[in-house]
Amino acid sequence: MAVRPSSKQIIVNQAYELVMANGFAGTSIDMILDACGLTKGAFFYHFKSKAELGVAIAKRYVDQDNSFFVRFMVDVGRKTDDPLQRVLLFLESLANSYTSRPRPPGCLFASFSYDNHTLEMAEFMKTWTMRWRSHYGRMFKAISQKYEPLIEIDEDELGDHFICIIQGGYVLSRIYNKPEQVAMHLRHLMNYVTLIYGKPVEPELAEPRTTEGVA
Amino acid sequence: MAVRPSSKQIIVNQAYELVMANGFAGTSIDMILDACGLTKGAFFYHFKSKAELGVAIAKRYVDQDNSFFVRFMVDVGRKTDDPLQRVLLFLESLANSYTSRPRPPGCLFASFSYDNHTLEMAEFMKTWTMRWRSHYGRMFKAISQKYEPLIEIDEDELGDHFICIIQGGYVLSRIYNKPEQVAMHLRHLMNYVTLIYGKPVEPELAEPRTTEGVA
Amino acid sequence: MAVRPSSKQIIVNQAYELVMANGFAGTSIDMILDACGLTKGAFFYHFKSKAELGVAIAKRYVDQDNSFFVRFMVDVGRKTDDPLQRVLLFLESLANSYTSRPRPPGCLFASFSYDNHTLEMAEFMKTWTMRWRSHYGRMFKAISQKYEPLIEIDEDELGDHFICIIQGGYVLSRIYNKPEQVAMHLRHLMNYVTLIYGKPVEPELAEPRTTEGVA
Amino acid sequence: MAVRPSSKQIIVNQAYELVMANGFAGTSIDMILDACGLTKGAFFYHFKSKAELGVAIAKRYVDQDNSFFVRFMVDVGRKTDDPLQRVLLFLESLANSYTSRPRPPGCLFASFSYDNHTLEMAEFMKTWTMRWRSHYGRMFKAISQKYEPLIEIDEDELGDHFICIIQGGYVLSRIYNKPEQVAMHLRHLMNYVTLIYGKPVEPELAEPRTTEGVA
DNA sequence: ACAAGCGGGACTACCCGTTGTT
DNA sequence: AACAACGGGTAGTCCCGCTTGT
Numbered sequence: 012m013a014v015r016p017s018s019k020q021i022i023v024n025q026a027y028e029l030v031m032a033n034g035f036a037g038t039s040i041d042m043i044l045d046a047c048g049l050t051k052g053a054f055f056y057h058f059k060s061k062a063e064l065g066v067a068i069a070k071r072y073v074d075q076d077n078s079f080f081v082r083f084m085v086d087v088g089r090k091t092d093d094p095l096q097r098v099l100l101f102l103e104s105l106a107n108s109y110t111s112r113p114r115p116p117g118c119l120f121a122s123f124s125y126d127n128h129t130l131e132m133a134e135f136m137k138t139w140t141m142r143w144r145s146h147y148g149r150m151f152k153a154i155s156q157k158y159e160p161l162i163e164i165d166e167d168e169l170g171d172h173f174i175c176i177i178q179g180g181y182v183l184s185r186i187y188n189k190p191e192q193v194a195m196h197l198r199h200l201m202n203y204v205t206l207i208y209g210k211p212v213e214p215e216l217a218e219p220r221t222t223e224g225v226a
Numbered sequence: 227m228a229v230r231p232s233s234k235q236i237i238v239n240q241a242y243e244l245v246m247a248n249g250f251a252g253t254s255i256d257m258i259l260d261a262c263g264l265t266k267g268a269f270f271y272h273f274k275s276k277a278e279l280g281v282a283i284a285k286r287y288v289d290q291d292n293s294f295f296v297r298f299m300v301d302v303g304r305k306t307d308d309p310l311q312r313v314l315l316f317l318e319s320l321a322n323s324y325t326s327r328p329r330p331p332g333c334l335f336a337s338f339s340y341d342n343h344t345l346e347m348a349e350f351m352k353t354w355t356m357r358w359r360s361h362y363g364r365m366f367k368a369i370s371q372k373y374e375p376l377i378e379i380d381e382d383e384l385g386d387h388f389i390c391i392i393q394g395g396y397v398l399s400r401i402y403n404k405p406e407q408v409a410m411h412l413r414h415l416m417n418y419v420t421l422i423y424g425k426p427v428e429p430e431l432a433e434p435r436t437t438e439g440v441a
Numbered sequence: 442m443a444v445r446p447s448s449k450q451i452i453v454n455q456a457y458e459l460v461m462a463n464g465f466a467g468t469s470i471d472m473i474l475d476a477c478g479l480t481k482g483a484f485f486y487h488f489k490s491k492a493e494l495g496v497a498i499a500k501r502y503v504d505q506d507n508s509f510f511v512r513f514m515v516d517v518g519r520k521t522d523d524p525l526q527r528v529l530l531f532l533e534s535l536a537n538s539y540t541s542r543p544r545p546p547g548c549l550f551a552s553f554s555y556d557n558h559t560l561e562m563a564e565f566m567k568t569w570t571m572r573w574r575s576h577y578g579r580m581f582k583a584i585s586q587k588y589e590p591l592i593e594i595d596e597d598e599l600g601d602h603f604i605c606i607i608q609g610g611y612v613l614s615r616i617y618n619k620p621e622q623v624a625m626h627l628r629h630l631m632n633y634v635t636l637i638y639g640k641p642v643e644p645e646l647a648e649p650r651t652t653e654g655v656a
Numbered sequence: 657m658a659v660r661p662s663s664k665q666i667i668v669n670q671a672y673e674l675v676m677a678n679g680f681a682g683t684s685i686d687m688i689l690d691a692c693g694l695t696k697g698a699f700f701y702h703f704k705s706k707a708e709l710g711v712a713i714a715k716r717y718v719d720q721d722n723s724f725f726v727r728f729m730v731d732v733g734r735k736t737d738d739p740l741q742r743v744l745l746f747l748e749s750l751a752n753s754y755t756s757r758p759r760p761p762g763c764l765f766a767s768f769s770y771d772n773h774t775l776e777m778a779e780f781m782k783t784w785t786m787r788w789r790s791h792y793g794r795m796f797k798a799i800s801q802k803y804e805p806l807i808e809i810d811e812d813e814l815g816d817h818f819i820c821i822i823q824g825g826y827v828l829s830r831i832y833n834k835p836e837q838v839a840m841h842l843r844h845l846m847n848y849v850t851l852i853y854g855k856p857v858e859p860e861l862a863e864p865r866t867t868e869g870v871a
Numbered sequence: 872a873c874a875a876g877c878g879g880g881a882c883t884a885c886c887c888g889t890t891g892t893t
Numbered sequence: 894a895a896c897a898a899c900g901g902g903t904a905g906t907c908c909c910g911c912t913t914g915t
Contacts, residue, residue, distance in 0.1 A: 254907075254908060254909085255908070255909065255910095256907075256908070256909090266909090266910085266911090267912095267913095270909095270910070270911070274910090275909080275910075276908095276909065276910090
């Protein structure tokens with residue numbers, strides 16, 4: 012059932028791990044190939060340049076990131092129909108997922124935002140981040156239809172703010188070398204949301220959940 | 227008065243700019259030297275290795291960053307004695323400072339957190355970030371002595387959260403290529419603080435302020 | 442009638458064009474294959490090495506070159522029986538063939554003489570060039586049987602001199618990027634022959650002729 | 657007195673020899689550096705690319721070629737004032753210089769014309785070749801002022817024709833692997849010139865001369 | 872306090888040739 | 894007859910570290 016991944020996939024996977032640890036410029040092709048047990052011939056058969064590998068990594072990251080967050084939202088969707096509860100549960104279980112990691116998490120886009128500079132990549136990152144922004148924005152819009160916010164807010168901005176806190180949490184968790192740091196910041200976001208909509212989470216629904224290896 | 231900067235300073239300054247744009251691994255000594263109009267001889271007279279330059283850049287960044295934020299706090303301190311107003315004014319004027327920049331801001335530590343990995347540097351970054359954390363934590367403690375928070379909070383965590391939002395805002399402003407993005411997230415933090423302490427900012431004290439070049 | 446060329450022929454043809462433009466060492470197998478829309482498998486099925494391709498190109502060049510020059514000689518042979526007239530007409534119509542080319546001509550052997558160095562190839566080139574030398578030498582011998590040369594000459598050397606002027610003309614036409622340069626030098630050879638045998642060409646027999654693509 | 661040549665000069669000299677033997681594309685930087693006993697560091701300090709080395713080689717070739725031919729012309733100028741005699745003596749002694757070489761001569765421009773393709777180089781080669789053309793053209797114009805040519809000729813074309821025969825002779829001498837081949841073709845040019853101007857060379861002035869290493 | 876020069880190695884890119892499969 | 898995939902090595906580029914000279 013579990014098919015052996017193709018060489019190309021192996022390269023992308025290993026490259027992703029290494030880039031997260033050392034940055035794109037700090038990761039050499041040789042490093043990646045050593046980790047894969049492959050040679051230059053294989054690499055340049057599958058990718059015509061390192062930049063092309065960068066794009067492939069980014070695409071893989073998006074896929075993985077999407078499925079990671081979607082899984083939480085699907086789980087949460089099964090537990091309650093209340094949009095506010097959904098968001099709070101989502102944040103809660105997400106926060107919990109960061110408490111048991113061996114290494115600090117990180118976002119590939121953040122890494123690239125500080126060292127990669129092809130236009131194609133910039134465009135790609137912008138497009139996907141805005142997609143996420145409006146995706147989370149819709150979550151908050153669903154809340155606003157049922158609950159009156161105490162202050163005037165733009166739900167898309169709140170979506171962006173969620174991403175902002177994830178990104179900032181990642182950076183700090185790397186600086187402090189404490190993966191669980193992200194959880195704390197997510198809980199502050201939960202506070203913020205709760206205060207905005209004037210209704211606390213019902214804790215009996217929350218349930219820890221551990222997940223592996225992804226951001 | 228304005229002394230011509232020494233070669234060493236020129237190198238550090240140029241290196242800082244280039245590292246913010248291309249990452250540390252993506253910035254070569256030759257690149258820096260070209261930008262300075264100097265040669266290897268000069269570089270290796272002042273620094274015994276590239277890693278040492280990294281440390282120098284980090285130190286320069288800390289100095290600059292400190293003075294940047296301190297300036298806002300001093301200004302704000304002159305306008306009001308109320309600790310809550312101080313924080314809100316601080317955040318407001320800081321937010322305004324991000325609305326008129328030519329390029330998106332960035333934090334050297336964030337960049338390093340994704341690509342630079344000497345132990346010395348990690349320690350250095352951790353130390354300073356924690357110092358900032360407790361510095362901002364004290365700001366919030368001052369508020370808590372006067373105002374009762376509506377929810378239970380840890381003021382040091384709030385200090386950390388401030389840094390978190392700055393970092394996340396930087397990353398997003400780079401991805402969107404919109405410097406003003408940071409301001410929006412700071413205003414959400416202002417909302418959060420206001421909701422926690424149950425008291426809004428008095429807008430007549432707020433006053434725009436433009437600042438140049440630093441994060 | 443016009444059969445679709447086999448893959449092998451396609452490879453040789455494309456390779457020939459590319460080698461004329463970039464030299465043998467400057468033409469990679471991948472380049473050729475890209476131009477053909479084929480892959481390594483096809484190449485190494487037909488040729489066991491790049492050197493073998495070199496030989497195939499050389500043979501194709503010889504065939505094409507032979508038929509190119511023979512066509513002129515046959516045409517000329519139909520117009521007059523006088524050996525001197527034949528040579529002058531041959532040179533004249535050959536010269537005309539160089540006046541309407543899109544790109545400067547070139548000789549594969551010349552290219553190889555400056556960058557390809559297998560013994561087999563050297564032998565091959567030498568053999569064929571000497572064959573041409575004596576072929577053209579016979580043309581001049583036919584003249585000498587009818588006309589007394591004003592100066593002492595070796596007809597085989599004259600044959601060689603013809604090749605020499607073609608080669609030199611090619612080189613100059615490439616340097617100047619002017620295909621028609623070759624014609625001028627051929628007309629000087631016509632002058633030379635005329636002066637040697639003391640008899641000018643009868644111009645009414647000359648007739649322009651356009652030819653395509655070959656050297 | 658004979659200063660030790662600089663590393664840069666050593667590289668250019670060795671590179672020139674190797675390019676003449678293997679072509680530009682067929683000569684690797686490592687090959688050159690092995691021959692020089694230097695390393696990549698030295699090479700890329702002096703040249704920012706292989707193409708830049710190409711230009712340096714071409715310039716060196718031009719210098720050397722100029723001085724080579726000028727030496728013959730100066731020698732000849734001392735022996736006679738008659739322009740026709742000068743040219744014939746020049747060709748004669750030049751021809752002699754090709755009879756005692758260990759390896760066939762070659763022209764760097766010819767080599768480049770078949771494998772090098774930067775625009776800068778093309779322009780450079782064209783410029784210098786036209787300069788030579790008109791230089792030799794002036795030689796023939798000097799003759800025409802004293803002697804009436806038997807046929808209508810353009811002296812600049814004759815200058816070009818001289819270069820053409822040199823180039824063609826080089827190619828053939830490489831194909832036949834016979835350096836002395838060039839001499840034969842030069843003597844045919846002497847015949848041609850003699851026939852044009854109706855006056856033979858006075859042989860008692862001719863005197864063999866050996867020269868080394870250059871084209 | 873810097874300029875010039877260079878050693879030696881690492882990096883990306885690409886090359887030629889092979890293998891297994893269809 | 895041809896393709897996908899890859900091994901293993903090389904090419905051109907560039908980089909960091911160091912020395913020597915002024």
